[in-house]
Structures are given as structure tokens and as C-alpha cells.
Amino acid sequence: MSSPRRIAFLLFAAALLLAASARAALPLASLRVPAGFHVTLYSDAVPNARAMALGAGGTVFVGSFAEGKVYALSGIDDQGRAKHVYLIAQGLEMPVGVAFHHGDLYVSAVSRILRYPDIERHLADPPKPVLVTDKLPGKTHHGWKFIAFGPDGKLYVPVGAPCNVCDAGEDFARIIRMNADGSDWQTVAAGVRNSVGFDWQPATQTFWFTNNGRDMMGDDIPADTLNRVDRAGQNFGFPYCHAGDVPDPEYGRGRPCSDFAQPAARLGAHVAALGMRFYTGALFPPAYRSALFIAEHGSWNRSRKVGYRVVVAHVDASGQVGRVEPFLTGLLDGQQTLGRPADVLVLADGSLLVSDDFNGAIYRITYSAPARTPASPGAAAR
Numbered sequence: 001m002s003s004p005r006r007i008a009f010l011l012f013a014a015a016l017l018l019a020a021s022a023r024a025a026l027p028l029a030s031l032r033v034p035a036g037f038h039v040t041l042y043s044d045a046v047p048n049a050r051a052m053a054l055g056a057g058g059t060v061f062v063g064s065f066a067e068g069k070v071y072a073l074s075g076i077d078d079q080g081r082a083k084h085v086y087l088i089a090q091g092l093e094m095p096v097g098v099a100f101h102h103g104d105l106y107v108s109a110v111s112r113i114l115r116y117p118d119i120e121r122h123l124a125d126p127p128k129p130v131l132v133t134d135k136l137p138g139k140t141h142h143g144w145k146f147i148a149f150g151p152d153g154k155l156y157v158p159v160g161a162p163c164n165v166c167d168a169g170e171d172f173a174r175i176i177r178m179n180a181d182g183s184d185w186q187t188v189a190a191g192v193r194n195s196v197g198f199d200w201q202p203a204t205q206t207f208w209f210t211n212n213g214r215d216m217m218g219d220d221i222p223a224d225t226l227n228r229v230d231r232a233g234q235n236f237g238f239p240y241c242h243a244g245d246v247p248d249p250e251y252g253r254g255r256p257c258s259d260f261a262q263p264a265a266r267l268g269a270h271v272a273a274l275g276m277r278f279y280t281g282a283l284f285p286p287a288y289r290s291a292l293f294i295a296e297h298g299s300w301n302r303s304r305k306v307g308y309r310v311v312v313a314h315v316d317a318s319g320q321v322g323r324v325e326p327f328l329t330g331l332l333d334g335q336q337t338l339g340r341p342a343d344v345l346v347l348a349d350g351s352l353l354v355s356d357d358f359n360g361a362i363y364r365i366t367y368s369a370p371a372r373t374p375a376s377p378g379a380a381a382r
Contacts, residue, residue, distance in 0.1 A: 026359055027338040030330040035370055036285070039328070040080045042353055042364040046071045049355040049362055051146050051196075051275060052345040053098040053105075057120045060345065061088070061098040061105055065144060065357060068092045070107055072123050073362075080351075080364050086123040088116065094140065096196075097147035099155065101180060106155065108145035111138040113157070113182065133182035137162070137171055142194045146275065146343075151205045155180055158209075160194035165214045165239045167251060173238050175209060189227070191235040191260060193242075197275040197343065202290055203317055206230070208264070210273040210294060213242050219302050222246040224273040225263035226294065228319050234261040265321040271307035272297035275343025275355070278315075283350025284367050291315065293327065293352060295341035308332035310341050310354055328354060328365065 031039045043049075048064040049071075055061060060073040060082070069090045075083030089095065089107060097108030105119040107129070113136070114129035116122075132155075137143065142160025150156055154177040161173040175189045175198070188207060189195075198209035207229040213222040222242035239248055240255035244262040247255075267273050276294040291312050298307035310328035313321050331339035340358040347353060352365040 026361055027331060028363075030333065030338060031328060031363070032330045033328055033365060036367050038366050038368070040364050040366070042080065042362040043073055043082045043085060044359070044361045045082075045085045046073070046355075046362060047360040048357045049360055050096045050342045050357050051098055052343050052353060052355055052362075053100045053148070054345060054347065055100045055105075055120050056103065058348060059120050059123065060347075060353065060362075061100065061119075062355065062362070063096045063098045063107065065094060065096055068095060070095050070098060070105075072119070074123060080366070082362075084123075086126075088119070088123070088126045089114075089129065094144040096144040097157075099147045099149050101149045101153075101155070106132065106147060106149075106180075108147045108157065110140060110143045110145070111136045113147070113155070132180075133178070135182075139172075144196075146196045146198065148198060149180075150177065150207065151200055152177075153180065154178060156188065156198060156207075158192065158195040158198075160192075161238060164216060165193075165248060165250065167239050187233050189229050189232075189234055189236060191238045191240075192227075193238040197273070197295070199277050199292070201228075201315065201319065202278055202280055204319065206319055208276070208278075208292070210267075210276050211236065211263075212272060213269060214239075214248070215270070215301050217242075217246070217249075218269075219304070220269050223263075223266035223269050224271050224296075226265040226267060226273065226276075226292070226313060226321065226324075227261070228264040230261075230319075235259075236261050236263070264315075264319070265313060265324055267294070267296070267311070267324065268306060270299035270302045272299060273307075274341070275345075277344050277346055279346055279352070281346050281348075281350025281352075284352075285369075287314070288312065293344045295344050295354065297340050297342055297357075298332065298337065305332055305335055305337070308337060308340060310344060328363075331356070331358075 072086040073082035092109040099106040105116040113132040139162035194212040237260035241257040296307035308331040312327040339356040345353040
């Protein structure tokens with residue numbers, strides 16, 4: 001690894017360790033959401049909370065980065081908090097990704113994917129894991145993995161580039177899918193530097209994902225992106241082109257950006273767009289139905305910090321992205337980090353969970369229509 005790349009990676013690793021060890025007061029009082037929405041604490045007992053998955057019985061499974069642990073949260077009290085927190089696994093390598101399928105919990109651990117059978121019946125006494133595969137690359141740079149099962153019943157797994165920017169070969173910088181038993185790998189999207197979140201549009205079942213742009217090109221380029229896969233195997237440009245419009249200064253010669261798939265939306269440089277979910281609940285107002293919520297983890301390598309929030313992208317039935325606007329803010333006070341969103345998850349009651357690995361917390365967002373101001377006496381009805 002060249003000196004600038006090594007320095008960048010060490011800075012990134014240091015930032016992750018600081019975030020994992022930070023335990024400041026929770027920033028609930030500073031959180032801001034649109035009118036009618038409300039934020040409460042769902043749990044503060046999941047250190048370094050990252051990706052989340054929902055079980056058939058309502059259990060919320062949570063992976064973590066630095067702790068090597070996987071948690072399960074069940075039940076909800078009258079304050080909206082999880083009643084029970086269980087430790088499902090420990091001693092794993094970066095078990096960020098969790099996925100639930102046919103009663104079993106799947107966990108990513110860099111080169112391995114493990115399966116915990118019939119997990120919701122055994123939260124207090126988890127079963128021994130079954131190996132799904134150990135054939136994934138073992139590189140830890142961008143080696144942690146968000147995982148999820150698609151509507152086709154296959155397990156989708158990203159394999160990040162093992163670098164800031166490099167041509168590491170066809171085994172890296174892609175998103176693959178496989179059968180639930182780990183067989184029959186297929187490339188879904190190539191040229192993907194590092195995706196840590198994806199979902200399927202409800203009306204069309206189209207696959208969407210976030211992607212983190214490369215570093216060391218300044219504050220404002222390239223953008224992180226939101227992407228739509230229109231056909232399996234599309235190439236999104238890494239390492240030759242970034243964000244659909246920025247040729248790489250080292251690898252881009254002779255590979256114009258027009259050769260590659262374009263992003264559905266550019267989200268801004270270094271915002272670190274991670275977990276994302278289409279809203280499938282009925283609790284939020286109609287304007288949010290089938291909109292896309294995206295957790296922006298926040299910049300670690302920019303002179304002025306950006307991100308540290310959840311945004312909502314309004315997507316129409318044809319897959320076109322309209323406006324992208326802030327939804328949850330207040331985790332950045334000037335240049336002081338108060339929290340770092342990592343994932344979002346829609347619960348069965350329509351509320352939205354947001355994991356915050358900086359504070360080891362999960363927030364719950366609900367909605368109730370604002371009360372109308374009574375009309376003054378004699379005012380005409382409208």
C-alpha cells in the first residue's frame with residue numbers, strides 16, 4: 001500500500017476506533033425531524049450498532065463493527081423501548097451484516113457467512129452457527145458486509161474494493177448473490193467500490209444500493225451515490241470512473257464515464273451513505289410511502305464535516321429520483337460529532353429505526369398528525 005493510501009486507511013481506522021469507544025450523553029434533545037414526527041430511544045444497549053434486520057416475530061437483529069458481537073432486541077415497552085436485549089454471537093470478525101430468512105439468522109463475518117437456525121425460538125440460548133460459506137475474500141479493508149435476502153430468495157452480498165482506489169480484479173468491487181446454502185454465485189453489479197446498504201423497490205422489485213466514493217480527491221469530489229440496477233451485471237465504473245462523472249486520475253485514461261452505468265442520484269462527497277430502506281409502512285404520511293430513507297454516516301476525511309443525518313429520497317414508480325431532503329438531523333453540532341447513523345429499518349407498526357454506532361444506540365421515529373389550531377370564532381370553515 002502506497003504511503004498516502006496507508007495514511008488514509010490508518011486515519012479511517014482510527015476514526016472507527018474513536019467512534020466505537022465514544023460514550024457521550026445521548027443526543028436525543030438535539031435530534032430534529034419534520035413536523036408530526038417524533039424521536040424516542042429504542043435502545044442504548046447495543047455497542048457500535050450497525051446493520052439491522054427484522055425477524056418474522058418482530059425481533060430486531062443488530063450487527064456491530066468493533067465488538068465482534070451480534071444482538072437481538074425483542075418486545076417493546078410503553079415508552080417505545082426494547083424490553084429485552086440478547087447476545088446472539090461474539091468473537092466474530094466484523095459481523096456488521098445480518099439477514100433473516102425462513103426463521104434463520106444469517107451473519108456476515110468478512111470471508112464467512114454463518115447461519116443461526118430457528119433463531120427466534122432460541123434468543124436466550126442461541127444455537128451453534130452453521131457455515132454457509134467461507135469462500136469470500138478475507139481482506140478487511142472494506143471487508144465488512146451488509147447482507148440481505150432479495151425477493152428472489154437469494155442472499156445478496158457486497159464485496160468491497162480492498163483499497164481506496166485500485167484494480168484488484170473481478171473478485172472485488174462488486175455485489176453478488178447466492179443461494180441460501182452459499183451455492184451458485186452471480187454478479188449483480190460490478191464496478192462498485194463499497195456498498196454498505198441496499199434494498200428493493202416495492203412496486204417493481206428493482207434492486208437499489210448506496211456506494212461510497214473514493215477518497216483523496218478533495219472535499220467535494222467524487223459524490224457518494226444512490227444507484228439502480230436495471231439489468232444484472234451492470235458496471236458502475238470503479239476504479240475508472242467515480243459517481244458517473246469523475247474520471248479517476250490514475251485509472252481513468254481510456255475508460256470514459258459514458259462507458260458505465262450512471263447513478264440514480266448523487267448524494268454529496270464523503271457523506272458516507274450506508275444503510276437504506278424503502279418505506280413500506282402505513283404510519284407515515286402518503287408523501288413518504290415508497291420513499292427511500294438513507295443513513296449518512298458522515299465524513300471522516302473532509303475539512304468541513306458533512307453527513308451525520310438521515311435523508312429521504314423521493315422515488316417515483318418509474319425509478320426516477322426527485323428531491324432528496326434531510327429527514328433526521330441534529331447529530332452534528334457545528335463540527336462536533338454527536339452521532340453517526342449507520343442503518344435504517346422499518347418495523348411492522350410503520351415506525352422507523354435508526355442505528356447510531358457512535359453512541360451504541362437505536363432511535364425510533366413515529367408519526368402522529370399535528371393537532372389543528374382551532375379556528376377563531378366567526379372564521380369561515382375551510
